[in-house]
Structure formats: structure tokens, C-alpha cells
Amino acid sequence: MPTFKPVPTRESRLDSFIGYGGTCKAMADGIQCKCLKKMNRSFSQASVCQEWYSLFTLLTVRNSAAVVHAPLGCVSAGTCMNIFNRLGQSVRGENPIKSARWFASNLNESDTIHGGEFKLRQTVKEVDRRYQPEAIFIFTSCVSGIIGDPVADIVRELQEEVRARLVLSQCEGFRSAVWATGFDSAFHGIIQYLLEKREEKFSDLVNVITPLTVGRLDEIEIERLFTELKLRANFIPCYSSIEGLRQTVQAAATTSTCLTYGDYFARGLTDLYGVPHTREVMPLGLENTDRWLRKLAEIVGKEKETEKLIAREHRRVGGQLKALRKLLKGKRVYVSAGQARAVTMSAMAEELGFELIGTTVYHYDDVIAESIRRLAERSGLTTFNVANLQPYEQANLLARLKPDLYLSDEITTIWVAKQGFPTMMIYDYGMNYLGYNGLVKIGEKMVTAMTNTGVNRKIARYSPLPYRASWYEQDPFKYLAPQGGNE
Amino acid sequence: MTTTIAEKPRYTCTLGGAIPSVASIYRVIPILHAGPGCGMQLYNGLNYVAGFQAPGYVGSSAVPGTNTTEREVVFGGEPRLREIVQSSLEVMDGDYYVILTGCTPDIIGDDVGSVANDFRKEGHPIAYTLTPGFKGSTYQGYELVWKAFLDQVVEKPTERNDRSVNLFGIVPAQDVFWQGSLEEIARLLNGLGLTVNTFYTDRQGIEAVRHSSEAALNIVLSPWVGSEIVETYENLFEIPWLRFDGVPIGPTATESFLRSVAGTLELDPTRVDEFIEKENRWAFDQLSKSLLALTGFDFHQRIAVLGDANSVVSIVRFLVNDFGQIPIVAVITDNAPEDAHKHIVRVLNDLEYGEKLKVVFTTDHWEAWNAVRESGTTYILGSSLDKELAQELGVLHLSVSFPITDRVILSHSYAGNRGAISLVEDFFAPAVSCL
Numbered sequence: 001m002p003t004f005k006p007v008p009t010r011e012s013r014l015d016s017f018i019g020y021g022g023t024c025k026a027m028a029d030g031i032q033c034k035c036l037k038k039m040n041r042s043f044s045q046a047s048v049c050q051e052w053y054s055l056f057t058l059l060t061v062r063n064s065a066a067v068v069h070a071p072l073g074c075v076s077a078g079t080c081m082n083i084f085n086r087l088g089q090s091v092r093g094e095n096p097i098k099s100a101r102w103f104a105s106n107l108n109e110s111d112t113i114h115g116g117e118f119k120l121r122q123t124v125k126e127v128d129r130r131y132q133p134e135a136i137f138i139f140t141s142c143v144s145g146i147i148g149d150p151v152a153d154i155v156r157e158l159q160e161e162v163r164a165r166l167v168l169s170q171c172e173g174f175r176s177a178v179w180a181t182g183f184d185s186a187f188h189g190i191i192q193y194l195l196e197k198r199e200e201k202f203s204d205l206v207n208v209i210t211p212l213t214v215g216r217l218d219e220i221e222i223e224r225l226f227t228e229l230k231l232r233a234n235f236i237p238c239y240s241s242i243e244g245l246r247q248t249v250q251a252a253a254t255t256s257t258c259l260t261y262g263d264y265f266a267r268g269l270t271d272l273y274g275v276p277h278t279r280e281v282m283p284l285g286l287e288n289t290d291r292w293l294r295k296l297a298e299i300v301g302k303e304k305e306t307e308k309l310i311a312r313e314h315r316r317v318g319g320q321l322k323a324l325r326k327l328l329k330g331k332r333v334y335v336s337a338g339q340a341r342a343v344t345m346s347a348m349a350e351e352l353g354f355e356l357i358g359t360t361v362y363h364y365d366d367v368i369a370e371s372i373r374r375l376a377e378r379s380g381l382t383t384f385n386v387a388n389l390q391p392y393e394q395a396n397l398l399a400r401l402k403p404d405l406y407l408s409d410e411i412t413t414i415w416v417a418k419q420g421f422p423t424m425m426i427y428d429y430g431m432n433y434l435g436y437n438g439l440v441k442i443g444e445k446m447v448t449a450m451t452n453t454g455v456n457r458k459i460a461r462y463s464p465l466p467y468r469a470s471w472y473e474q475d476p477f478k479y480l481a482p483q484g485g486n487e
Numbered sequence: 488m489t490t491t492i493a494e495k496p497r498y499t500c501t502l503g504g505a506i507p508s509v510a511s512i513y514r515v516i517p518i519l520h521a522g523p524g525c526g527m528q529l530y531n532g533l534n535y536v537a538g539f540q541a542p543g544y545v546g547s548s549a550v551p552g553t554n555t556t557e558r559e560v561v562f563g564g565e566p567r568l569r570e571i572v573q574s575s576l577e578v579m580d581g582d583y584y585v586i587l588t589g590c591t592p593d594i595i596g597d598d599v600g601s602v603a604n605d606f607r608k609e610g611h612p613i614a615y616t617l618t619p620g621f622k623g624s625t626y627q628g629y630e631l632v633w634k635a636f637l638d639q640v641v642e643k644p645t646e647r648n649d650r651s652v653n654l655f656g657i658v659p660a661q662d663v664f665w666q667g668s669l670e671e672i673a674r675l676l677n678g679l680g681l682t683v684n685t686f687y688t689d690r691q692g693i694e695a696v697r698h699s700s701e702a703a704l705n706i707v708l709s710p711w712v713g714s715e716i717v718e719t720y721e722n723l724f725e726i727p728w729l730r731f732d733g734v735p736i737g738p739t740a741t742e743s744f745l746r747s748v749a750g751t752l753e754l755d756p757t758r759v760d761e762f763i764e765k766e767n768r769w770a771f772d773q774l775s776k777s778l779l780a781l782t783g784f785d786f787h788q789r790i791a792v793l794g795d796a797n798s799v800v801s802i803v804r805f806l807v808n809d810f811g812q813i814p815i816v817a818v819i820t821d822n823a824p825e826d827a828h829k830h831i832v833r834v835l836n837d838l839e840y841g842e843k844l845k846v847v848f849t850t851d852h853w854e855a856w857n858a859v860r861e862s863g864t865t866y867i868l869g870s871s872l873d874k875e876l877a878q879e880l881g882v883l884h885l886s887v888s889f890p891i892t893d894r895v896i897l898s899h900s901y902a903g904n905r906g907a908i909s910l911v912e913d914f915f916a917p918a919v920s921c922l
Contacts, residue, residue, distance in 0.1 A: 042570050042571075042574055043551070043571065043574030043575065043577070043578055044551070044552060044553070044554050044571065045526070045548055045549055045550060045551055045552060046519060046525070046526020046527055046530070046547070046548055046549075046550045046551075046552045046554070047523055047524060047526065047527060047548070047552070047554055048523075048524045048527040048528070049522055049523045049524020049525075049528070050524070051524060051528075052524050052527065052528055052531075071500050071590060071619075071620040071621040072493040072496045072499070072500055072620075072624075073499050073500025073501075073502060073503050073525070073528065073529060073532070073620035074500075074528065074620070075493070075496065075532075076496075076499040076500070076503055076528055076529055076531065076532020076533065077527075077528050077531040077532045078495065078532070079495070079532060079536040079872070079890045079892065080531040080532060080535050080536050080892075081531075082872075082892070083536070083892045086892075096875065096878045096879070097875070098875065099495075099872060099875050101494070101495075102494075102495060103492065103493060103494050103495075104493040104496065105493070106491050106492070106493040106496075107621055108621050108622075109619075109621050109622055111621070112590070112593075112594055112621055119491060122491070122492070123491075123492055123493075126492050127492075127494075130853055142522045142560075142589075142590060142591050143590045143591075143594065143620075143621060146560060146590075146591065146594050146595065147594065173522040173523050173524045173525075174522055174523065174555060174556050174557055174559070174560050174591060175556070175557060176556070177523060177554065177556050179523075179524070388554075389527070389548040390548075391548050391549050392549070392578055411527070411530075411547060411548050412548065414541050414542065414547070415548070415549060463544075464544070464580075465549075466514075466516065466544050466545040466549055466579055466580055466581065467578055467579065467580055468577070468578060468579070468580040469580075470577075471577075471578050471580075479574060479578075
């Protein structure tokens, strides 16, 4: 039964943090001896909060609506997320393409004094009346948290008055510096408000927890591999139906295309419903895809078929990889991304013949401890950085490292492009990154990305970055200080 | 029922407006004292969805910020703010720095002014303004930034430049065409022999703000935004102001705009006439070039226009007065204050077209769509959010107001005569794109 308690933060549950700078080996050693100092920044730049990622997690669930109990600025990014919601439908061949539904309870100055309960009730009831959604996801915010609205109680009472199933995600931004806590807040809500025990089990059904940043073409690649193993994928939560979410308790196993994202839900399904889960971080690159498949095979008892499949796939793409390695050999690459994508992409870059010169992960938790250890064994002296964006650190690092190719999201690559370095966006939702086909596709795209790099070089001449010249002469990690030690 | 429901609001919060109002001035750097996600939420929710606009010199993830967490909420955020301002001065290369606050420091009662003043006393170029999101919309954010500039940055004039004007009313990013529009209006005013402080284009920077008190005239391009800004200029520096209801689009509105500026500043009538004649000649040459499309497709649409008052007024006025279209409904979504409603309705009905136009004021997506559904429109000009409605109704659609995610907008604009011709080109696009 729901306990209506908010999810523990990643900081408390997984010892997560957002600040580190050093070598990959030092990071790996620190993890192993459990003696990493948690760092804060005494200079920091704008970042993303957990409410953003909580909304991002649930916004594309079919026949649902999202209500954020907040001033309306806290749903601003709804329009941006809707771009990816619409892209996803487009790639799935759907027509007409439907926009997601997002609302704010629209707290104003007077509500911060008198409480926002009335507005939350009014909004949820109105959403229910307008669209009759199957579920309404309700999110909290800094303001609702600080003014102390008893949101869990309100939601419990409101459930009696509306037809939609209400699902609360308690994701006040200030509660966690690690935005990935927002994934957990969203899945915590699903576990508490949506799931219930079901008797029937499906031995061929595998939950594949997949973030919106992993596109449909990646799902197709996973479906292709699953078909060979006679498995069915239940991709959740993006574009999933409410029934698809409820069905998760009936699956034979759970895996994630990004363990950072799926960790909490996968654990929940194991602990509460006995659905076992794998803990491989992302099926990206040869080694990590092999690993990802093997772990799943162990659970569903398909080891033999999987070994055959892996051997077959290696043979199939071997020739193409050889050709790609020739073109990419010795090029110096820097990878910056969410922790799961960053570490697997770093490993993959090495598989493709690149020289890895650095990795930035947006936060760290023990989900990627093993991956870092493996990276350090191969290339321990590369730079390792934990940063919730913080492009000033990147600018300083890259001025020294001068990469031939920089891989990151579309927000970060802008700054690196202005510095003149070749960039490639690695969250292209119309692209296949995962699995064996993805490996070849990325390799080809990397070659293209370095084929004509003139635009960034030319833009750089007229687009100075907003940092003082003196900044580039200083330690890029100058503003990292042990937590509590900088005041 | 008057609703407070905010479904898919077409503007952001006070802080959302304040950030681009500061950051779009070259080498002026906002410092956010706000929650850990406000900066990116508002970049993603504003510039990103204003036709995919990458940040300029600073913006997006490069904006310094305190990213307040539980520690600040419990113990207060002033020490953290002090630390971040200090380090911002060390790292960020700016000509001016402006502290902007989000909801959290306001509720917990941080004394931001005293932190800012301590740094000012040490001679650092720092201003501040309190812009908690719950206080209002993007538009209030813009106004608060300018009030802070007037209070803390704008210098007393040493001389009056009787051929210099300031432009206000166009909010960067909230007006997706802000850059191109400011550039075109400046081009037109240059044609009258004026120099123009747009502040946000041409890397004008903080110097233009500092010396804006020397201008001979403040021009506000909006039926309602910016009153307090220009009234403050008037009180402090005796600068008169002139309000034009929206952005002039097309030869009729452009001529009327230029004549009112010229009249106020008593410019040489011969020069003014010559320039306007040249502009009109160019504009009507292009409009006549559109006749193949206009008459060939018998393109007289019953238009529904949705968006902020500025966009709606400006676009309706042009398409009706200069381009033969039939206005059916105007939906104003920018939460324009009640006392401006009457004026906006009057402007929208003061057209060279006899029938009364239905004007709806709502910030609510649901109500906006219902007004369009009932209208019998054949062409929706609105945000890209309205594409879905156009598809439902089987009518044409063009994105002309925030948010826009179905086209890339850099210096594109519909302002003036150049812009009007761009609008005509775009106006036909959805009709011919299948050919």
C-alpha cells in the first residue's frame, strides 16, 4: 500500500554526487577504497533539477496528463519535451501526432503565503473533466515544498473526486542536487500509486526501462535481438500505456537501456513483485551490448541462444567495424553525457579505434562503478570529470586537451562548437545508437562529423566564450571543494 | 468561470523573462540566485522553443547560478550567493553582472540587495532585481530588469542627443522574432536619420544602456508592455515616449509608424517623405510580385490569430489592411492586464475592414482552442502548439507566435516592409508545401 513518503534522494540512497575532477584511475581507486571526497562547486552554472526529469519521465505516457504544483515557470520546458514527444510519434509513423498535456497549478505570490491547495484541487479536477485521462501525474516543486502544502494528503482526498488514477511524484528541486533523483521520484509514484499484484506471469516478457532520450530506432534494434531470442520487449514508460506500466509486474525480467534511469524501478519490481533485473548500464558498443545481453540471458535462461546470437552478430558487423577503425584510428575523442551513456560511449569510442582523452559524467553513483573500473584498466590517465553541465570546466579542459571530436548533448555541444572543436550530438532521437547495428551507425556518423569541420572553426572566430582569459590558465577544477569545506 | 488553470502557458515566469532580458545584451551576465533547475528549465522553455535559438554570448548552461538546495532553504542562501557572485567575477568575462532571483530566496527571505550592494561598494559592476517566478510572467521579468537598470545602471545624461531613440516593448525570446524585428525597426529609423538603441542587437552592450538617458524619444512597440519603463525615463530624464500598438508590419503600418516618430521629433518632412516613398515603392513591388500566388490560389483566408497581443495585433493589421485577408478571431494569450483589453480590442477593430473581429483574452490553451473551433477559420496563425488543432479542423497553419518548434528562427522577422514580405512568403508556405 502507498506510504506516501517521498523517494530517498540519490545522495542518500546511492552516495551520488555532482563534483569530481581528476584521472579516471584516481576516480576508480577512490571508488574502490570508498574514500572519494564528495565535492561541491564554489562556482557553478545553471543546471537541471529533478522536477524536470520527473516530468520528462512521465510526460509521454499515453492517455495521461501532467500537473505540476508550482508557479507556471516550472512547466516551461513542457513545450521542449513535447518536441521529443512529437518526434517519437513521428518516428513511430503515427498520424495525427498528438501533443502531450502539461499543466501548472499556477501558484502566485498570495499562494506562497496562504497555500496552494485550492489551486491544485481545481487544476486536477479540471484536467480530469477536460480530457478524461486514464492517469494524472502530479508533480511537486520547490515552492509547494517550501510552503508546505500537504500534497500527499490532498492527492489521497482528490482521488475520491476524479475518474483518473492519480499518481504523485514528489520531486521538489531543492531536495536533491542530483537531477537523476527525478527519475526515482517518478518511478516511486508509479510503484506506489499504479502497480498491484497480478497472478499471471509471462515467461517471454521483458521490461525494458527506456528513457525518452533513447529513441525508437534503438527500440527496433532491441526488438530485433529479442526476436532472435524469442523474447518480447515491454518498453516503459515512454509512449507506454498505463496497462503497459501495470504489466511490468507480470514480466520474466527487467532490464534498462540506461541503468541510471531504470535503477529504482527495476529494484522496486524485484523487491515488491519478484521480477528479477539486470544491472548492466547500457547496451552501447560491442562489449557492453554483449554484457547486457548475457546478463539478461542468465535470468531468462537463454544463455546458449544468446552466445550464438552474439557470435553471429560479431561476425556480421566485423567487416564494417574493421573499415571504421581504419578511418577513426588515433583520433582523440572526449565524451560528455549522463553517466551510463558517457561510460559506455567512452568504451565504444575505444572499440572504434579512438584515443579516449576524457569523460564527463553529469553525476556519479555506484551504478557505473564497474564501468569506470574497466575504463581505468584500459586508459587510466584520461581525464575524468563529474559535472552537472558546468561548461566553464569543459571550456578550460578542452582548451588543453584539444579533441578531434567532442561527443555530448545539444546544450553542451553549442559551447564546444563555439570553441572551434568538431562536435557530435549523441542524443539524436532519430538515430540508432544501441546494439550491434547502432555501433556501426555511430561509427559512420563519427566519420561524417569529422569530415567537414569548418563551420565550428569559423564560428569560433566570432563567438568568444564568456570566460576571462585568466580562467584558462587556472586549474579546471579550481572551484571544486570538499562538501562543507567552502564556507 | 474565470480560470486560473495554466494549460500549456505561452509564456514563462518572471525569472524566465528576466534572464534573456539581461543575457541578450552583449557581455552582460545574469547571476541566478534560484533553485537548481530554474536556469535550464527556462532556457529550454523559452529560447529553445522560440525557433531553436542557441544562446548568444552567455545564456543556457553558461549562466552562473547558486543552484540552491536544502542547505540554503534551511539555513538561508546569502552565503552561497556571496560565494557565487565572487567566483562569477573571477571566471565570467562581462561588462556588467545582474543578480536575478527565483522563488526560493524570496520565500526564505534572503537579503539579496545587501549582498549586491556590498559588491557595488567594492566597485564591481553589479545590479540586482528580485524576479521570483510566482510574481508574474515573462513580461514582468523584462520590466523588472529595466527598472533595475534605471535604478542602478543608467547614468544621468550629460547631453541630449536629439537624433537618438530607445526601443522598448519587444521581449527577447518571448517574441520569437525579437532580433530581426529590432534590426528592421532600427533600419527604418536609420532611414529617417536616427540612431537607435535596440540594446539587444548589434552587440550594443551595457554602454547603450548607460547612455540611454541621452535619447530624445522612447518608442514602445507594444499595446501594453513597458509603460512603467518609459514613464520612469520620463520622470527621471524628461524623455518623452511614443507608443505604437505592436510592431509595424507592411507599408501601411510602417508609414504610420514612421510618420508618428517623425512628427514627434519634428524631422525634416522632405527627407521623411522621400524615405517613405522609397519604402512603399519597394514594398508594393514585392506585393505585386505576390499576385500570382494571391490570385492564382484565390488566397483569401478567414484567419484566426493566436499569441501575445503584440504578434496578434501586428499580424492581423497587416494581413487585413495590406493583404486582403478576412479576420475571424484573435486570441490574446499573454495575460495582458485587464485595463489594456479595451484598447487592444479597439486597435483590432480599427482596421480597413468593416466586420467586427471577435477578440478573446485567455491564457488557457483549452479556452483558446475552443474559441478557434467555434470561429469557422480556414487558416490558423499561432504557435506550433496549434498545428494539432489545424490538423483537427483541416485548415492551414503557420507558426508566428511563441512557442515555435516547427521552424528555426534566427534573424527572421515580420517587422517593417522587409518583414512583411517574409510573412507573405511564409503565409503561402503551408498551402504550396505539398506541391
